[in-house]
Amino acid sequence: PHRGRLNVLANVCRKPLNTIFTQFAGLEAEDDGSGDVKYHLGTYIERLNRVTNKNVRLAIAANPSHLECVDPVVQGKTRAEQFYRGDGEGKKVMSMLLHGDAAFAGQGVVYETMHLSDLPAYTTHGTIHIVANNQIGFTTDPRFSRSSPYCTDVAKVVNAPIFHVNSDDPESVMHVCNVAADWRATFHKDVVIDIVCYRRNGHNEMDEPMFTQPLMYTKIRSLKSCLEKYSDQLIAENVVTAEEVKDVRDKYEKICEDAFEQARKETHIKYKDWIDSPWSGFFEGKDPLKVAPTGINEETLKHIGTRFSSPPPNAAEFVIHKGIERILKSRMDMVNARTVDWALGEAMAFGSLLKEGIHVRLSGQDVERGTFSHRHHVLHHQTVDKATYRPLSNLYPDQAPYSVCNSSLSEFGVLGFELGYSMTNPNALVLWEGQFGDFANTAQCIIDQFICSGQAKWVRQSGLTLLLPHALEGMGPEHSSARLERFLQLSSDDPDYFPPESAEFAVRQLHDINWIVANCSNPANYFHILRRQIALPFRKPLIIMTPKSLLRHPEARSSFDLMKEGTEFLRIIPDDGPASKNPDGVKKIVFCSGKVYYDLKKIRADKKLESEVVLTTVEQICPFPFDLIKDECAKYPKAEVCWAQEEHKNSGAWTYVCPRFETALGGTRDVFYVGRPVSASTATGSRAQHFKELSCLLEDAMRTS
Secondary structure, three states: OOOOHHHHHHHHOOOOHHHHHHHOOOOOEOOOOOOOOHHHOOEEEEEEEOOOOEEEEEEEOOOOOOOOOOHHHHHHHHHHHHHHOOOOOOOOOOEEEEEEHHHHHHOHHHHHHHOOOOOOOOOOOOEEEEEEEOOOEOOEOHHHHOOOOOHHHHHHHHOOOEEEEEOOOHHHHHHHHHHHHHHHHHHOOOEEEEEEOOOOOOOOOOOOHHHOOHHHHHHHHOOOOHHHHHHHHHHHOOOOOHHHHHHHHHHHHHHHHHHHHHHOOOOOEOHHHHOOOOOOOOOOOOOOOOOOOOOOOHHHHHHHHHHHOOOOOOOOOOOOOHHHHHHHHHHHHHHHOOEEOHHHHHHHHHHHHHHOOOEEEEEEOOOOOOOOOOOOOOEEOOOOOOOEEOHHHOOOOOOOOEEEEEOOOOOHHHHHHHHHHHHHOOOEEEEEEOOOHHHHHHHHHHHHHHHHOHHHHHOOOOOOEEEEEOOOOOOOHHHOOOOHHHHHHOOOOOOOOOOOOOOOHHHHHHHHOOOEEEOOOOHHHHHHHHHHHHHOOOOOOEEEEEOOHHHOOOOOOEEHHHOOOOOOOOOEEOOOOHHHHOHHHOOEEEEEOOOHHHHHHHHHHHOOOOOOEEEEEEOEEEOOOHHHHHHHHHHOOOOEEEEEEEEEOOOOOHHHHHHHHHHHOOOOOOEEEEEEOOOOOOOOOOHHHHHHHHHHHHHHHHOOO
């Protein structure tokens, strides 16, 4: 927590005091980034344990003011550290979470995080929770901030032992902490210490607590500090003399003064001093603008496809569902025909990374089977409980591990967990999938505080990938929109700035952006963008709008030819049909993204407009492909330009792409909008109304003036 964080940095982690004081000098930072207030930053340090004579590595996670939202991040980071050290029992790595009383009781993410504590794919084998119980949340006292007798009652949900102890009795606090440490070491379960104390100055050093808690603070002002109380006790017990107490105080004061003087000589703040998990060796010796190839050889594609489409090797004993048999057979037919659908393209991306030694972790609700029953990464024996087979874990004898984890029904907690996991090791592909893209909104805190701005605030890169099923299918408002517009609005590229064109244009854009937002329209492009997450010489979060009906659409297929060596991710996919052969005869260019392309393609064929209307999909919406849009429009000088989307006008990509089209075209051509009108709800709940709206927008898109 904020209050007391500096104390933990200085006295527990032993972060050099001069580095802490430098933070308060108001200096400029020498690294890129916006920075954050002093007590939000993290750190990483090694400290000698004098009892065992071994070094202990301590990391404090960077932590925004959204209280408790760092809890699942720490748990994910801890789980990842355990995973990469082969620590399956939590004997080498553990987490401690420090909480405030009001937040521990009030913030729902505490409960979500608690519920991960014993799940096989999320446990960290026991966390020690320490609550600094100040008996006041900002200016609200406990009678108005919780309904339970104790702030720690939420921990009863996992039957964690809870110790309440008086902070004015340091020896009791030490005793309780030793018991808690023994509990965690013995049983590997969560334990909670509630240190009951008070704040001498109210919320902070400049607060006036008498405004709201006059009786409590009249009492507090008559109390001696903990240091005075304990000193008096030790002197009375003849353990120390008053002179010895004074010596210890003076010595500590001098240490602080010397560090303060030293800090005055600093000219810059170095953010690298405040990184909570340094990626040693990752950035060194790399060309920051060189992307490794993402295409792979056909042999590998075929091998992964065949393994993914085959029943378990012991098929005689392992009884799989009849429906799965049909799915595997149709997959094998695709492999033989050298084509992939969405699920097969994804499996090839994962499988090829596993082959290269890259750990892949996919987590979320229904991810093993896939919400839309399309993935089937875990096959279940139909007559034996817990007997499963994971085809992607059995591709190569020396492959990296594949973790696919059905999560608890939590978005905030689990997304935070996967974010922490992704920050630990850059050489892993960590993905979180929303059951429907709409459900990500309950994890907005993690998206806003950590994923969107983590690099700017704390110089912390993450390659976390969010898979958000998105598209209007007549399924009603809560199963339609992943709120593409929110992610685009949070993007840090300037709508009025066309970067200088060069061979490195695309990768330079990726280097400078805060995250990547994409809506792929075919499996090959999805395959490439997933592999590109690891091929980049840096790490950026990737937000992908994934399909629903396209998972089985007969046209949403890709040939091996688009995934072989020499191929790459396409930021836009230009039209290569009849219209592209006769550019002067083209009356309209329709730019679009995602599923609506297939609807537009069908109506264009029905109306026999293939030679007059060009359909181009924008696959990577952010950072915006200014260069390719400019070139594409230049091909068709007489055509009117429009953006078509299935979302409402105040949703989807329109408000983001509109000014960027103007910049790309230098203001020489107008760009028209085609789509649904504005709406407060993301979609209609009536199927008839849905098809009526769709029909209108498709007709509009094909109308040429």
